[in-house]
Amino acid sequence: MNFAVIGAGAWGTAMAIHLAKMQHTVTLVPRRFEQALALSSARENADYLPGVPLPPSLQIGHELVPVLMEAEVVLLACPAQALRETATRVKDALTLATQLKLVVSLAKGLELETHLRPAEVIAQVLPDVPVGSLTGPTNAAEVAQGLPAAMVLAANAPADLLEAVQVEISGASLRVYLSHDVAGAEFGGCLKNIYAIAAGICDGLKLGDNTSAAMLTRALAEMVRVGEALGAQRDTFYGLSGFGDLIATCHGEWSRNRQFGEQVGAGASIEEIMANRKTVVEGYKTAASFYGLCRDRGIEAPILAEVYQTLYEGKAPAQALRDLMLRELKRE
Ligand SMILES: NC(=O)c1ccc[n+]([C@@H]2O[C@H](COP(=O)([O-])OP(=O)(O)OC[C@H]3O[C@@H](n4cnc5c(N)ncnc54)[C@H](O)[C@@H]3O)[C@@H](O)[C@H]2O)c1
Ligand SMILES: O=P(O)(O)OC[C@H](O)CO
Secondary structure (H helix, E strand, O other): EEEEHHOOOOOOOHHHHHHOOOOOOEEOOOHHHHHHHOOOOOOOOEOOOOEOOOOOOOEEOOOOOHHHHHEEEEEEEEOHHHHHHHHHHHHHHHOOOOOOHHHEEEEOOOOOOOOOHHHHHHHHHHOOOOOOEEEEEEHHHHOOOOOOEEEEEEEOOOHHHHHHHHHOOEEEEEEEEEEEOHHHHHHHEEEHHHHHHHHHHHHHHOOHHHHHHHHHHHHHHHHHHHHOOOOOOOHHHHHHHHHHHHHHHHHHHOOHHHHHHHHHHOOOHHHHHHHOOOOHHHHHHHHHHHHHHHHHHHOOHHHHHHHHHHHOOOHHHHHHHHHHHHOOOOOO
């Protein structure tokens, strides 16, 4: 199959490496021309995924028109806040000769102003192409090294197309499951980033394993409540895109959302952390987007609200934790 991966951060590069190793025709398209040159000459993405060689067959592209003339599946691998702009670039570069069958989001964040999920943003821009989302517990570095992982491809597209793409992406190191609950799969991936910030805050406050277990368990309950209220299916949150990614991201030393939370919990200034970061922390803006969405819809989400107040209203992390602990008592 012919794949185009638009966006060459850690995750786009890792997926492009995986697909190229599966013998597909793959073109990785970085946003900036200099980045395309650097990747072509070094055969490594030194900025975002250092130490992993790009397979010889992996093509690096820059002009979208020729790449999109041949691509059957396009993966959009940029941060959620850049998705609309990236999908628009794809739309503008599509020609009548297109072979495009499916556009897949790899992003895990809500658009800030609209509160839309990644697949919803793409569908607004590209209403005539089937859109899906590939999500689950997948740290880019591990996938790039070929360590086994499992994901969910969620899409409302013809079954034969989805099954074909599932087969093409799956292999000994990546097992892909299918789902029709795009909302559930995407809400899980977006929400877990906020709870990973909360888990990191607990780490930064040097709390113990009991706190971590309590936080994770209540985060899952909150994820289910928020997701169901927004129209997703309850069961989806107990799968790879919900529970699976929550565990990976809240526990993974590597998680950028967890690391960010740990710095916040340890007392660092949020402005300074964000100013010094080169890579995306999706949970930061997604916390603001979900906070607005839950407030507007009257959805109870106390952990999310405390993370929001800590990040945006200057609330002390220890006070946020205390307020969570001293909420009105209730049945589990
Ligand atoms: N890294 C992972 O392990 C991983 C795994 C699964 C999903 N994701 C998700 O994939 C998405 C991308 O993450 P990443 O890890 O590749 O991020 P990254 O920080 O490694 O790279 C971000 C990429 O987006 C590009 N970018 C930044 N601003 C942009 C803009 N305005 N327009 C277009 N491109 C822009 C950058 O040039 C860079 O190539 C995020 O939503 C993330 O949550 C990441
Ligand atoms: O490093 P993070 O926190 O952006 O998490 C990356 C992936 O979403 C994990 O599945």
